[in-house]
Amino acid sequence: MTAALLDPFSYAFFVKGISVAILAGWLCGLIGVYITLRGMSYIGHGLSHAIFGGFAASSLINVNYYLGAGVWGLASALAINKVTRTRRIGADAAIGVITTSSFALGVALLTRYGNKGPTFDAALFGSIIGVSAADVWALAGVTAFTAAVILLNYRALLFATFAPEVADVSGVRVARTDALLMLVLSLAILASLTVIGVTLVAATLVIPAVVARMLTDRFSRMLWLSSLIGAACGFVGMNLSYHLDVPSGTMIVLTGAAVFTVVLSVTGGRRLARTSRLGASNESATLVAPAR
Amino acid sequence: MTIAEHLVRIEKATFGYDASPVLEDVTLTVGSRDFIGVVGPSGSGKTSLLRLLLGTATPQRGTVSRRPDVAVAYVPQLETVNWNFPITVFECVLMARSGRILPWPTRTERADVSRVLDRLGIGALAGRHIRELSGGQQQRMFIARGLLRRPQLLLMDEPTTGVDFTSRHEMLHLLGELNAEGVAILLTTHDLNGVAAHLPRLVALHRTVIAVGTPRDVINGPVLERTFGAPMQVLEHLGMPVVLDRHGAGDHRTSA
Numbered sequence: 156m157t158a159a160l161l162d163p164f165s166y167a168f169f170v171k172g173i174s175v176a177i178l179a180g181w182l183c184g185l186i187g188v189y190i191t192l193r194g195m196s197y198i199g200h201g202l203s204h205a206i207f208g209g210f211a212a213s214s215l216i217n218v219n220y221y222l223g224a225g226v227w228g229l230a231s232a233l234a235i236n237k238v239t240r241t242r243r244i245g246a247d248a249a250i251g252v253i254t255t256s257s258f259a260l261g262v263a264l265l266t267r268y269g270n271k272g273p274t275f276d277a278a279l280f281g282s283i284i285g286v287s288a289a290d291v292w293a294l295a296g297v298t299a300f301t302a303a304v305i306l307l308n309y310r311a312l313l314f315a316t317f318a319p320e321v322a323d324v325s326g327v328r329v330a331r332t333d334a335l336l337m338l339v340l341s342l343a344i345l346a347s348l349t350v351i352g353v354t355l356v357a358a359t360l361v362i363p364a365v366v367a368r369m370l371t372d373r374f375s376r377m378l379w380l381s382s383l384i385g386a387a388c389g390f391v392g393m394n395l396s397y398h399l400d401v402p403s404g405t406m407i408v409l410t411g412a413a414v415f416t417v418v419l420s421v422t423g424g425r426r427l428a429r430t431s432r433l434g435a436s437n438e439s440a441t442l443v444a445p446a447r
Numbered sequence: 448m449t450i451a452e453h454l455v456r457i458e459k460a461t462f463g464y465d466a467s468p469v470l471e472d473v474t475l476t477v478g479s480r481d482f483i484g485v486v487g488p489s490g491s492g493k494t495s496l497l498r499l500l501l502g503t504a505t506p507q508r509g510t511v512s513r514r515p516d517v518a519v520a521y522v523p524q525l526e527t528v529n530w531n532f533p534i535t536v537f538e539c540v541l542m543a544r545s546g547r548i549l550p551w552p553t554r555t556e557r558a559d560v561s562r563v564l565d566r567l568g569i570g571a572l573a574g575r576h577i578r579e580l581s582g583g584q585q586q587r588m589f590i591a592r593g594l595l596r597r598p599q600l601l602l603m604d605e606p607t608t609g610v611d612f613t614s615r616h617e618m619l620h621l622l623g624e625l626n627a628e629g630v631a632i633l634l635t636t637h638d639l640n641g642v643a644a645h646l647p648r649l650v651a652l653h654r655t656v657i658a659v660g661t662p663r664d665v666i667n668g669p670v671l672e673r674t675f676g677a678p679m680q681v682l683e684h685l686g687m688p689v690v691l692d693r694h695g696a697g698d699h700r701t702s703a
Contacts, residue, residue, distance in 0.1 A: 318542075325521075
């Protein structure tokens with residue numbers, strides 16, 4: 156039994172894959188707290204699709220995947236954030252228009268010209284096989300960068316998430332803080348796509364944060380709980396993926412869903428109520444001037 | 448009043464979101480010792496006026512001038528707050544100190560937050576989640592957050608909505624103390640009898656400034672009819688104007 160459990164660790168590809176899954180889980184769990192509390196859960200889903208367009212385009216014009224897809228993803232994230240803040244149209248509509256168009260462009264480009272990177276299925280659902288040493292290092296770098304950004308902008312990020320307009324009049328540079336968050340979100344999604352896949356990366360942002368919210372009423376505790384849950388789901392999900400021969404992203408997300416179900420059963424529906432207005436952090440909503 | 452004496456001055460400002468302006472030709476000066484209540488029905492432009500004062504909105508015509516380096520604090524309406532957000536009272540107040548880079552508070556910051564919470568009578572509640580406070584305590588928490596910035600001007604949006612009679616009374620007493628200590632206060636309110644009548648200076652607003660002055664100057668039949676769009680009966684009780692609550696008269700709320 157023990158030998159069977161340890162068996163995958165004798166393969167270099169699995170060690171690389173599980174390292175990426177744990178790091179990606181930790182990273183997405185951390186950023187997911189801000190994303191869910193801002194009511195932007197859908198942005199992870201949309202942004203991963205937008206990055207897929209960048210992935211296809213960078214493959215076509217022979218630009219490094221991380222650079223091309225990263226710039227594309229960041230531009231999409233900033234566009235979504237800007238449209239959302241002006242409240243001309245809702246965040247869901249902005250994400251729907253910008254990211255699905257980008258995804259459609261990616262599919263069209265890959266279908267017409269082919270691709271030089273991961274297979275279509277691997278890009279959509281994640282794959283252990285597709286993980287290279289460069290992917291591990293890239294993700295480690297993004298994780299360290301994100302941790303530094305959150306550590307050094309902790310209060311500004313918290314204030315801008317809880318009450319953006321009040322933060323603005325209290326000396327927080329909200330636009331810069333939002334842009335930083337969008338930058339680390341884009342980088343995190345980009346670096347996680349190889350293992351988790353375009354269609355499932357959003358769940359790694361949302362599920363750990365929602366579970367953590369059910370377990371605590373403190374923001375700082377929610378941050379580390381969500382990161383820990385994300386990393387644990389990555390570890391367990393990758394092992395299940397190997398033993399059941401199911402795509403890695405699928406098993407990581409199903410592990411997260413199982414954790415959510417267990418926590419919901421143990422804590423009861425009362426705790427679920429805490430997540431009912433996760434995105435309604437609009438202390439100053441009445442101060443936000445609608446677009447002219 | 449010179450720019451050195453006033454904190455914020457709005458001059459002939461017109462502001463709106465579409466073709467029709469929400470505020471038109473508004474002139475208002477907030478001095479460094481003022482305690483002003485802005486009254487008017489829903490949609491009269493009270494929140495837009497706050498936006499202009501805060502600087503989160505810019506008038507299409509006219510000007511808004513602020514004294515350089517004036518510190519402004521804002522207390523939001525309780526109804527607009529996400530009470531499920533995972534923060535304690537201490538964390539919420541500490542937000543006002545957003546300048547520090549690292550997350551954990553210094554000993555001085557802890558002492559400052561404790562001092563301001565104690566000052567407002569909610570020091571024992573620092574570790575509680577914000578949802579676990581009463582309406583009056585929640586208002587005090589946001590005032591504490593504002594005070595931590597040592598403001599010269601405190602702007603409050605409907606501070607007595609959702610709080611009980613005792614809390615409202617205590618709130619007005621507290622605001623009076625803060626004003627006496629040198630903090631200028633401007634608040635919006637629907638509550639003509641419970642709040643507005645007790646303030647030293649009122650502004651009646653309905654797209655434009657209808658009247659400015661003492662409660663007696665503003666809370667009277669002709670001004671209220673122009674402001675709320677319906678005839679309102681005003682009596683005098685113990686030297687204070689009292690608006691009779693007539694069912695269906697305008698979009699205002701009155702309380703004893």
